[in-house]
Amino acid sequence: MGLFDQIINAIDNPSQQGSTGQLGDILNTVQQLSNSTGTNPATMQSVVGIVGNYVRSALQEKQANYGNQEAQAVVNQYSGTSPNPQAVNSLFSYGMQQQVAEAVAQRTGLNAGMIQQLLPILVPLVLNLLRTGANAQNSQAGGNSVLNSFLDSDRDGDIDIVDAIQMASRYLGR
Numbered sequence: 666m667g668l669f670d671q672i673i674n675a676i677d678n679p680s681q682q683g684s685t686g687q688l689g690d691i692l693n694t695v696q697q698l699s700n701s702t703g704t705n706p707a708t709m710q711s712v713v714g715i716v717g718n719y720v721r722s723a724l725q726e727k728q729a730n731y732g733n734q735e736a737q738a739v740v741n742q743y744s745g746t747s748p749n750p751q752a753v754n755s756l757f758s759y760g761m762q763q764q765v766a767e768a769v770a771q772r773t774g775l776n777a778g779m780i781q782q783l784l785p786i787l788v789p790l791v792l793n794l795l796r797t798g799a800n801a802q803n804s805q806a807g808g809n810s811v812l813n814s815f816l817d818s819d820r821d822g823d824i825d826i827v828d829a830i831q832m833a834s835r836y837l838g839r
Contacts, residue, residue, distance in 0.1 A: 669832040671814040675797040683797030683811070688833050694746040694790055695830065698783065708773055710830050712780065715772055716787045717794075717826035719765045723756035725816055736816065737809055741799065744792035748785040756788060791826065 675683030699709040728736040743752035753762060762784060763777075770777035798811025 667829075668811070668814050668826070669829040669836075671811045672794070672797050672829060672833065673836065675811055680801050681797065681810070682799045682801050685837060687793065687797060689837055690746050691790055691794055692830070692834055692837065694786070698786065702775075702779060702783070704775065708775070711773055712769055712775065712783070713787060713790065713830060714826040715769045716765060716784070717791045719761075719768075720756060720788060720791045721815060723761075724812075727756075728816060733813075737799070737812060740792045740795045740809070740812055743789055744796040745789040746786075746793060747789065749789045750785045752788045752792060753784045757784075794826070794829070 672683060672688070675681040676685060676688065695709055695713060696706060698704070698712075699706045702709070704712075724736045724739065727739060739755055743749055743755055745752075757765060762781060765784065766777040766781035769775065769780045795809070795812045795815055798809040798813070800808060
């Protein structure tokens with residue numbers, strides 16, 4: 666089951682945190698970033714996807730070194746739609762932040778400095794998408810289906826945030 670399917674299942678499951686409002690907030694933030702940077706929405710979605718791949722690697726490392734609960738704790742603590750430099754620092758060293766910005770710039774043609782300034786918004790946004798699968802009563806409880814699907818620990822590694830965002834947009838009729 667794909668990442669978007671996991672998100673929709675989380676939205677439909679009252680025991681999970683996901684909601685159409687949360688998904689709408691994520692899409693609105695991507696649109697606002699697109700507008701404020703003068704970037705077309707498809708390019709901004711690509712930016713989110715590329716950053717998401719780096720977030721996945723960082724969360725996989727946390728999961729491997731400290732267990733599933735540490736990855737879930739990062740998602741719980743730092744997810745949102747507001748800028749949060751601590752979210753970036755919790756996952757990436759300063760040098761890695763520069764690498765992420767440069768990789769995004771190379772793949773999208775956007776300015777690496779601008780991307781680095783956007784990381785405090787982009788990282789919490791990706792984490793917010795992952796939080797949709799958390800337990801609604803106790804977010805520290807295991808079993809976040811969206812996070813587990815994203816980390817793809819036992820599958821082929823084929824998870825694409827851009828596809829999930831595009832499908833979410835269609836799902837919400839935007």
